[in-house]
Amino acid sequence: MSDKVTIATVAERAGVSRQTVSNVLNAPHIVREETRRRVQDAITALGYRTNQAARQMRTGRSRLIAVRIEPTRDGINGSVLDRFLHGLTETGEAAGYRTMLYTATDAEREIAVYDDLLGSYDLDGFVLTGTDHGDPRTSWLAERGVPFVTFGRPWDDLDAHCWVDVDGAAGTAQATTHLLASGHRRIGWIGWPAGSGVGDDRRAGWSDTLHAAGLDPTGLARETVDGIGEGERCARELLARATPPTALVCASDSLALGALQAVRATEPAVPVIGFDDTPVAAAIGLTSVSQPLGDAAARCVDLLTAVLDGPHRTPAPVLLQPTLVRRRTA
Amino acid sequence: MSDKVTIATVAERAGVSRQTVSNVLNAPHIVREETRRRVQDAITALGYRTNQAARQMRTGRSRLIAVRIEPTRDGINGSVLDRFLHGLTETGEAAGYRTMLYTATDAEREIAVYDDLLGSYDLDGFVLTGTDHGDPRTSWLAERGVPFVTFGRPWDDLDAHCWVDVDGAAGTAQATTHLLASGHRRIGWIGWPAGSGVGDDRRAGWSDTLHAAGLDPTGLARETVDGIGEGERCARELLARATPPTALVCASDSLALGALQAVRATEPAVPVIGFDDTPVAAAIGLTSVSQPLGDAAARCVDLLTAVLDGPHRTPAPVLLQPTLVRRRTA
DNA sequence: TTGTACGCGTTATCAT
DNA sequence: ATGATAACGCGTACAA
Numbered sequence: 010m011s012d013k014v015t016i017a018t019v020a021e022r023a024g025v026s027r028q029t030v031s032n033v034l035n036a037p038h039i040v041r042e043e044t045r046r047r048v049q050d051a052i053t054a055l056g057y058r059t060n061q062a063a064r065q066m067r068t069g070r071s072r073l074i075a076v077r078i079e080p081t082r083d084g085i086n087g088s089v090l091d092r093f094l095h096g097l098t099e100t101g102e103a104a105g106y107r108t109m110l111y112t113a114t115d116a117e118r119e120i121a122v123y124d125d126l127l128g129s130y131d132l133d134g135f136v137l138t139g140t141d142h143g144d145p146r147t148s149w150l151a152e153r154g155v156p157f158v159t160f161g162r163p164w165d166d167l168d169a170h171c172w173v174d175v176d177g178a179a180g181t182a183q184a185t186t187h188l189l190a191s192g193h194r195r196i197g198w199i200g201w202p203a204g205s206g207v208g209d210d211r212r213a214g215w216s217d218t219l220h221a222a223g224l225d226p227t228g229l230a231r232e233t234v235d236g237i238g239e240g241e242r243c244a245r246e247l248l249a250r251a252t253p254p255t256a257l258v259c260a261s262d263s264l265a266l267g268a269l270q271a272v273r274a275t276e277p278a279v280p281v282i283g284f285d286d287t288p289v290a291a292a293i294g295l296t297s298v299s300q301p302l303g304d305a306a307a308r309c310v311d312l313l314t315a316v317l318d319g320p321h322r323t324p325a326p327v328l329l330q331p332t333l334v335r336r337r338t339a
Numbered sequence: 340m341s342d343k344v345t346i347a348t349v350a351e352r353a354g355v356s357r358q359t360v361s362n363v364l365n366a367p368h369i370v371r372e373e374t375r376r377r378v379q380d381a382i383t384a385l386g387y388r389t390n391q392a393a394r395q396m397r398t399g400r401s402r403l404i405a406v407r408i409e410p411t412r413d414g415i416n417g418s419v420l421d422r423f424l425h426g427l428t429e430t431g432e433a434a435g436y437r438t439m440l441y442t443a444t445d446a447e448r449e450i451a452v453y454d455d456l457l458g459s460y461d462l463d464g465f466v467l468t469g470t471d472h473g474d475p476r477t478s479w480l481a482e483r484g485v486p487f488v489t490f491g492r493p494w495d496d497l498d499a500h501c502w503v504d505v506d507g508a509a510g511t512a513q514a515t516t517h518l519l520a521s522g523h524r525r526i527g528w529i530g531w532p533a534g535s536g537v538g539d540d541r542r543a544g545w546s547d548t549l550h551a552a553g554l555d556p557t558g559l560a561r562e563t564v565d566g567i568g569e570g571e572r573c574a575r576e577l578l579a580r581a582t583p584p585t586a587l588v589c590a591s592d593s594l595a596l597g598a599l600q601a602v603r604a605t606e607p608a609v610p611v612i613g614f615d616d617t618p619v620a621a622a623i624g625l626t627s628v629s630q631p632l633g634d635a636a637a638r639c640v641d642l643l644t645a646v647l648d649g650p651h652r653t654p655a656p657v658l659l660q661p662t663l664v665r666r667r668t669a
Numbered sequence: 670t671t672g673t674a675c676g677c678g679t680t681a682t683c684a685t
Numbered sequence: 686a687t688g689a690t691a692a693c694g695c696g697t698a699c700a701a
Contacts, residue, residue: 058458
């Protein structure tokens with residue numbers, strides 16, 4: 010096994026000083042063409058790689074970004090984060106950043122992790138997922154000037170920080186429009202309790218679309234915590250109405266899956282549309298709204314690197330459009 | 340914002356030398372009790388955290404482990420890796436290691452990533468998933484003395500390196516035994532082509548169990564690449580036999596899902612059992628073999644840290660037992 | 670283009 | 686047995 014290759018090794022081989030090698034790496038334009046090439050050749054020949062720890066000591070930057078990996082909850086929605094993570098890692102690599110993982114069970118503990126990660130590893134930035142009203146994490150980071158991007162809007166103030174999100178309202182609007190086009194007039198909603206940014210957004214897409222079509226959504230919505238059982242319960246409630254909905258739009262695939270159980274025996278079939286286009290949806294033929302997660306991850310990296318590498322201005326937020334994936338159920 | 344807290348800050352505050360602080364951290368037993376406490380207090384009061392980059396410069400160790408995150412394929416099996424990753428991160432944190440992610444599309448490129456990660460970040464170790472016969476990655480790492488653990492056996496030589504795995508054969512044996520106990524005698528198998536370690540292992544559990552019960556599995560197996568469509572096709576083939584199987588065991592939930600489509604109309608119902616207990620299985624009530632992924636991840640960390648922190652001997656491999664999760668389909 | 674100091678924790682050496 | 690001092694690892698900032 011060959012000895013460790015440092016900048017000194019390269020410098021010796023190329024017949025220049027260590028500093029020149031550093032210049033070739035970090036400011037190639039100030040090095041004479043011929044020298045630059047000689048140094049480059051030496052780097053390639055020796056297989057030199059910058060020692061990030063040493064670089065970090067001087068620059069204070071680690072070229073590391075961190076993201077939280079959540080425990081699989083009901084399992085269905087877990088794959089969303091999974092796909093996002095993969096995109097993040099891939100795009101990050103291309104931009105010269107490595108992705109570090111951490112876990113945390115609540116916001117307070119997550120902040121403690123930030124503190125540790127920042128202190129011990131000099132993390133360059135964070136990608137947060139699933140923001141909500143009054144998120145303590147973003148304020149903690151912002152106060153300390155730590156670069157971060159959220160996948161999810163800062164619901165209280167859209168200019169609070171740098172973010173990427175998918176337009177949930179547009180997604181449920183697409184779903185609702187699709188059902189309207191099929192002739193449905195009483196379209197029900199199964200979603201989450203008011204107060205969560207994501208939930209309210211998705212619900213708004215449904216109700217606004219009905220309003221725009223001159224229809225009244227009153228009484229056609231049910232709200233509950235996420236879960237298959239809950240989805241089924243809500244769907245049964247809606248179907249038991251005097252004037253039951255003839256189609257259902259749901260805030261998640263879990264809820265939609267439950268709803269499907271409830272409508273199984275109805276005649277004619279009650280279409281159901283879910284949200285997230287999870288593997289479960291694909292497997293059972295559930296029509297669902299698909300988020301461009303790879304894109305979202307890529308834009309997160311773009312924004313974060315813009316903050317890190319560029320001047321100190323906040324890049325414009327990014328709102329991506331989801332698409333409706335039509336399958337058996339609608 | 341307070342200044343950066345280094346060992347010097349702590350030393351000053353505690354009225355000792357930098358060296359003493361270092362000793363308190365790395366060799367507490369050689370420091371006088373009273374001094375130790377005073378230094379500890381200063382560390383807590385100042386919120387000191389060792390700068391990993393500086394430590395790494397001296398020790399050559401980064402307290403970082405790396406694992407590959409794979410692109411979501413058919414999406415169903417993706418959640419397996421997801422759960423494993425979470426466990427790995429969690430257990431790693433507890434042991435003082437951080438988890439770094441990387442992507443790679445094939446073994447050759449993955450090796451190139453090892454090289455980079457080792458050269459640039461001084462990675463302490465790797466966790467590999469999904470080993471197979473003649474895996475080039477393990478030999479590359481072993482040749483260079485890089486610590487690693489695989490989640491998956493080294494199929495060619497069980498003593499080749501340190502590994503953790505789940506006993507797939509025991510899982511399919513459980514599934515088969517369960518069906519035998521329900522009175523089935525012609526139990527079919529839908530799996531992957533011979534030659535893959537994991538696939539052969541799972542198939543062996545099925546065929547060995549039938550043999551042990553004095554039954555002949557000949558003609559009752561179908562092999563194909565993974566996927567819902569393929570599962571359905573194989574199931575139809577099996578059901579079209581003169582003496583069709585009355586129950587099916589599958590090598591994955593994807594295959595089982597396809598098989599379920601094929602048996603939908605059969606009377607009496609043909610039980611189907613999948614493998615991996617994915618969220619999809621839970622959602623649709625598919626009986627499936629569940630791998631203890633959290634445990635597996637934890638044991639991977641245990642083994643890796645044993646190699647890293649302890650003397651240079653290879654810890655004994657770990658073979659975990661899966662469990663059959665009974666649901667509607669069997 | 671080059672010399673030199675520097676960042677921060679650890680290891681080796683020396684003093685008490 | 687402790688504690689203090691000096692050197693070291695590697696890449697970079699700044700002045701020469």
